[in-house]
Amino acid sequence: MSTRAVSIDALRGFAILTMVLSGSIAFGGLLPAFMYHAQVPPPLHKFDPSIPGITWVDLVFPFFLFSMGAAMPLALKKKLDAGAHFTVWLRIAVKRFILLAFFALFTQHMKAWVISSSPTTMHYLLSMLAFVLLFFQLYRPTESKPAWLWPTLKYTSYAIAIVLLVKLPFHQGKGFDFFKSDIILLVLANMALAGTIVYAVTHRQPLIRLGILPFIMAFFLAAKAPQDSFTKTIFEWSSVGDYSFKWLYQFYFLKYLFIIIPGTFAGEWMLQSATTNNTTIKHPTIVLLSALAIIIGNVWLLFIRDLVLNLTLSIALAVLLHYLTKSVELLHRLVQAGTYLLLLGLCFEAYEGGIKKDSSTYSYYFVTSGLAFFALVFFELALRQMWLRRVTNYLSLNGQNPMIAYVAGALLVTPLLVITHTKAYLDALQINAWAGFLKGIIFTTLVSLITVFCTQRKWFWRT
Numbered sequence: 001m002s003t004r005a006v007s008i009d010a011l012r013g014f015a016i017l018t019m020v021l022s023g024s025i026a027f028g029g030l031l032p033a034f035m036y037h038a039q040v041p042p043p044l045h046k047f048d049p050s051i052p053g054i055t056w057v058d059l060v061f062p063f064f065l066f067s068m069g070a071a072m073p074l075a076l077k078k079k080l081d082a083g084a085h086f087t088v089w090l091r092i093a094v095k096r097f098i099l100l101a102f103f104a105l106f107t108q109h110m111k112a113w114v115i116s117s118s119p120t121t122m123h124y125l126l127s128m129l130a131f132v133l134l135f136f137q138l139y140r141p142t143e144s145k146p147a148w149l150w151p152t153l154k155y156t157s158y159a160i161a162i163v164l165l166v167k168l169p170f171h172q173g174k175g176f177d178f179f180k181s182d183i184i185l186l187v188l189a190n191m192a193l194a195g196t197i198v199y200a201v202t203h204r205q206p207l208i209r210l211g212i213l214p215f216i217m218a219f220f221l222a223a224k225a226p227q228d229s230f231t232k233t234i235f236e237w238s239s240v241g242d243y244s245f246k247w248l249y250q251f252y253f254l255k256y257l258f259i260i261i262p263g264t265f266a267g268e269w270m271l272q273s274a275t276t277n278n279t280t281i282k283h284p285t286i287v288l289l290s291a292l293a294i295i296i297g298n299v300w301l302l303f304i305r306d307l308v309l310n311l312t313l314s315i316a317l318a319v320l321l322h323y324l325t326k327s328v329e330l331l332h333r334l335v336q337a338g339t340y341l342l343l344l345g346l347c348f349e350a351y352e353g354g355i356k357k358d359s360s361t362y363s364y365y366f367v368t369s370g371l372a373f374f375a376l377v378f379f380e381l382a383l384r385q386m387w388l389r390r391v392t393n394y395l396s397l398n399g400q401n402p403m404i405a406y407v408a409g410a411l412l413v414t415p416l417l418v419i420t421h422t423k424a425y426l427d428a429l430q431i432n433a434w435a436g437f438l439k440g441i442i443f444t445t446l447v448s449l450i451t452v453f454c455t456q457r458k459w460f461w462r463t
Contacts, residue, residue: 007379008070008267010392011372013399014379015064017444020409022057024443026429026436034303035437039358052354053303054364059295061184061357062259062368063375065191067399069263070376072199073271080203093196099138099463100189101248103403104181106130106161111410112418114180115168124415126164131411133157138403138461178247185406190253192463195260206268209261216254217362223251258365259372262341266334266376273330281328281381288381288388290317290324291374298342298371302355311346318342321377331377338373341366397452403461405451413446 025031029043036042038053079088110130112119136157144150165176202209223235238246281287294317301310318339325331345366349355355363379395382388398405417423429439454460 005074005270006383006393006396007376008067008074008270009396009399010379010382011063011375011399012067012071012402013395013397013405014375015060015067015399016402016405017395017398017448018056019060019064020405020447021440021444022060024409025440026433028430030430030436031433034300037357038303039356047358049356049359050353052356053305054299054355054357054367055303056299058357058364059299059368059371062365063372064402065188065256065259066263066266066369066372068188068191069195069199069260070267070270072195072260072264073203073267076196076200076203077271080200089196089200093193093200096196096463097189097193100185100192101181103134103138103463104183104185104189105178106134106165107185107407107411108180108182109165109168109170109176112415115170117172119418121419124418126168127411127415130161130164131407133161134403134407134411134461135459137161138463139459140462142458181247186248187253187256190249191256191260194254194257195264198257198261199264203268206265209264213258213261216257219251220255255360255365258362259369262337262369263372265337266373269330269333281331282324284381284384287321287324287331288378288385290321291378291381293317294321294338294342294374295371295378298367302349302367305354307346307349314342314346321374325377331380334373334377334380338370338377340370341373342370345370394452397455398448401451401455401460403463404454404459405447408447408450409443412450413443 022036025035027036027042027045031042033041034055035057036045036055037057038055039049039051040047041051076089076092079092107130108114110127112123112127115123115126134157136153141150168176170176171180198209198212202212219231219235222229222231225232235251238244238250294314297313297317298310301307301313318335321335322332322339325335345355345363345368348361348363348366351363352361355361355367357364379392382392414423417426426439426442429435429442
């Protein structure tokens with residue numbers, strides 16, 4: 001695997017592990033507000049859309065989306081270069097969309113506390129069964145002997161999964177519900193479809209790819225207008241006759257193309273520089289620390305609302321990075337793109353009541369995309385620093401298998417902790433801020449070790 005692929009995997013691995021961490025630390029007021037989503041502050045964690053600002057938790061999802069966009073050029077390059085017909089990559093996009101949508105429904109329903117409001121050992125065992133079924137559905141062995149064996153296991157696992165969804169009670173006995181799904185996975189399904197189509201159509205015309213974004217913005221802004229329009233009709237379209245498919249698709253999800261599309265440019269630049277020697281750079285440690293500082297500085301200063309200091313610091317660090325990376329085309333491009341998007345996002349900051357993840361603002365899209373470019377710069381340099389290379393490579397092992405990392409906590413680790421009666425010891429750590437954070441670290445480590453174990457054995461889950 002090339003260095004450039006490792007840096008994308010490391011960014012994805014960082015995103016998925018911090019996603020697990022943010023959901024497993026102690027809640028209820030033990031930790032300070034910057035340890036949670038800015039709009040869901042402690043101690044009640046009640047959603048308050050009036051609160052502006054972001055925290056590190058609010059970077060997790062956009063970083064994952066950005067890495068998804070960056071991976072598209074690498075994944076589609078061979079087929080597109082070979083002149084693959086429209087139907088080839090459309091089939092890839094639709095298949096991935098369907099599998100991720102099923103993944104979103106199945107994983108959400110098969111959590112023990114969703115199967116029953118008072119889960120027992122049997123319910124937790126069903127969650128573990130779901131993890132095993134997903135393994136057979138999503139793992140692709142390099143060879144299967146006899147040839148019919150693995151396809152048979154795969155389709156049998158899907159059949160069992162469907163039977164479980166039909167027969168289990170769910171939601172206080174109300175049964176399976178299409179509107180009860182994992183929203184993060186559902187957004188990823190929509191982005192896999194829309195992002196793949198957009199990239200495949202525009203892979204030779206990057207300006208057109210960028211030009212799509214103002215049209216997306218136009219639909220969002222026009223849909224808010226009181227008068228009727230074709231844009232509002234398209235924006236609100238979510239049914240055919242009496243059947244509503246809002247559980248599967250909403251135009252609203254397309255807002256995340258503001259993160260996916262910039263990510264595709266990062267992936268393209270990495271491909272273009274794959275044969276270039278990028279080892280010579282002035283003061284690599286300063287570049288690495290400056291890229292980290294611009295991320296941490298924006299998160300903290302936007303959270304405490306010191307906007308002038310944040311703008312000043314961002315400009316100063318961006319200028320320094322621009323100067324120091326001139327000798328390395330890839331890093332220089334990443335810095336330029338990150339600077340442009342970050343400053344654009346900061347200019348949008350006052351619009352829509354300040355930067356927010358929920359409901360997400362244009363400032364949020366641009367700022368987080370810009371910071372994702374700087375995160376790639378950080379990981380590119382970390383791979384060249386012996387003291388950080390092992391950490392980066394470890395993150396990349398998690399990033400290569402994000403689907404396992406995403407569901408292992410709910411479908412495997414938690415059931416095992418409950419069944420072995422060790423979850424009580426983990427919950428006992430909810431006594432103060434440090435212990436409450438340690439709880440999340442322990443849980444995330446368990447998830448990470450399972451993911452790395454599977455990755456090292458090349459047990460990849462793929463859609």
